Amino acid sequence: MPAAGAARVVALEGGALEGLAGRAQAAVDVAVYRDGTFQAVPHQWLAWSNGQAPYFERDPDSERDSPVTRIAAADRLLVDVPEDGGDSPSDEPPGLLGTLIVGDGDDARTLYLLARPASSHPAPKRLRQDPLRLRTDDFELRFRDDNLFQWGDFFHNGYTDADGTPRNLLDSLKLRLSAGVFSAGARLTLTNENLDPEIRQVIDGPLATLVYARTRVRVAGLPVLKVHNFLVIRDRGVAVHARFRLPGFAAAVLREPGARVTVDGHDLTGARLRTSWTGTREARVDGRLDADERAMVDSPVPARNWLWFDTGEGFAMLARLNFAAGFGTGARFLYQDDPTLDDGPERFPGQMPNVGFALDRIPFGESFYFMAELDFSEGGPGALAEARRARPAVRWRPATD
Secondary structure, eight states, X not given: OOOTTOOEEEXXXXXXXXXXXXXXXXXXXEEEEETTXXXXXXXXXXXXXXXXXXXXXXXXXXXXXXXXXXXXTTOEEEEXXXXXXXXXXXXXXXXXXXXXXXXXXXXXXXXXXXXXXXXXXXXXXXXXXXXXXXXXXXXXXXXXXXXXXXXXEEEETTOBOTTSOBOOOEEEEEEXXXXXXXXXXXXXXXXXXXXXXXXXXXXXXXXXXXXXXXXXXXXXXXXXXXXXXXXXXXXXXXXXXXXXXXXXXXXGTEEEEEEEEEEEESSOTTOEEEETTSTTOOEEOSSSOOHHHHXXXXXXXXXXXXXXXXXXXXXXXXXXXXXXXSOTTOEEEEEXXXXXXXXXSOSSSSEEEEEEEXXXXXXXXXXXXXXXXXXXXXXXXXXXXXXXXXXXXXXXXXXXX
8 A cells, every 4th residue: 555645546448338338428527525515536448549648639549439538338438436435424415426436445436427527637848848758746858859769768656766866777678670572581670760659649537647659660761661650758757658560561571579678777787586477486687687587588478468577776666568469479588787788779878777668570460558557666675565566456336327
């Protein structure tokens, strides 16, 4: 559970909220009962497509069966759950649509969905321009050259020097797309320095900012790849969705295409890393690979999994990964820990550490979908267990007629 006074943001799928589909979002409020009144709490509906992605009007492949202003079964509801819980009313209020019970036992909190105008809450701009960066009260990620794929400095409020000066955690994001051009031996490698995503739409809300970006890749004059990225930026984390497809005609040009995605940390000596698929093995950043780390390298990454990274100095991250579609060929785990190893593109020498996954064979004509949900915290003892419990049980009780 969070510390006293810290609120939880709980994400719910609209399909679980029986009886709400078709209602106007603006006519549904979320409240807690406190001091004899129903007091509104921040919430936000995320319009979802009929597929696996958030809905954006600027995404040509995004479809849904109802207007974005009305709740659909696939939509998500974000709710900021107060820690104090509130009281219990003696009678059901007028316009009650149902109650949400969040958590169990003494930690359970009751929220009321009411048929009344939705409360208004500030919608901060978490994606900033000039220069391009993600900025919340909890973290900041800067981009280079106004490019969403060119990650620069990353700061988190808990990770500072003794005098409180923010310390940079990040070297770079490394994207590599490689393939033989007309033959397997003549390979071409594109990195994120060759990719220039176009931000097509930004939606700001009280609990999240949604961003849609599209990247086109051409080889030998042919449009061989189009990557759609969807970001859900929360105050304490980011979810990244990626959808792409190698068209069948690209097989006329490309041979044995593969991809690699890693994140290179900046001088994170002493940090520890665990994964859901490597058991009790733990990697520690110390400039060399021990037996456990060598056993982790190249291990198959399951379709649904998690990865925990803790600096031990005020920053930790739980990454939940979901290879949702098209990854029948499987991914393998990449881990480098070497202060002298050159593995560009990067800003600082060495890999301390460089962590991610590789896809050695990408089939043609198949659609791929990948999601990574990154939740940030200050870490410390017990933080992993707390982070994995951060999605409490939620029960929905429709109002009785």
